[in-house]
Amino acid sequence: MTSNLEQKVTSAIHAFCEAAIEKGTFASPAKKDHQLHKIMSTAVNELRTFGSYGLSALKDIMQHESPYVRIWAATEMLTNGDETAKAVLISLAAEEGLLGASAKAVLNEHVKGRLRSPFSVSKT
Template structure:
């Protein structure tokens, strides 16, 4: 399995963080990100059908110099509403307050 596929699979499984295996899914995501040669490999995931894949990918990209594309994707999630929208909104707020870092550091 590629690191991108591992990242997506783990993001989807983690979802809103209420899974009994939440920690395992997060560690799998973290391992996948560490093994990417460049964070920009996640750019195609900003158009993924799963909102959690978009949210987690945009969060990592935002912390790695892809501001305009990441913010655009996060704002798109906010417009849709729901739990992932709330997560996206928090990421944007933290970024604007200069208190945001990649969740995988």
């Protein structure tokens, strides 16, 4: 029998993956893209509340079959200091098109010390 925590983590990971795949590099119209990003953000913020258990689940999906899931998960994990995320991003940076360009941009921001979570809550 799975625990309540396991169910919550599994649910958050599932929501994150589905939204990342549907979002792709950009979902149209922009309103849909923003909605999908919000779903991913909510999932990540929920996973953060579970501490290392939630972050471990997010780390695990850096190996997901979808490159969209991998790039978002690796970006978040790199902002959390997980250096293993670099290898995932370097691999994705070799891809053609917007996905590869996005991975390169993430790596460049990291090198410059400016990389921030794409899922942080704005403090305005």
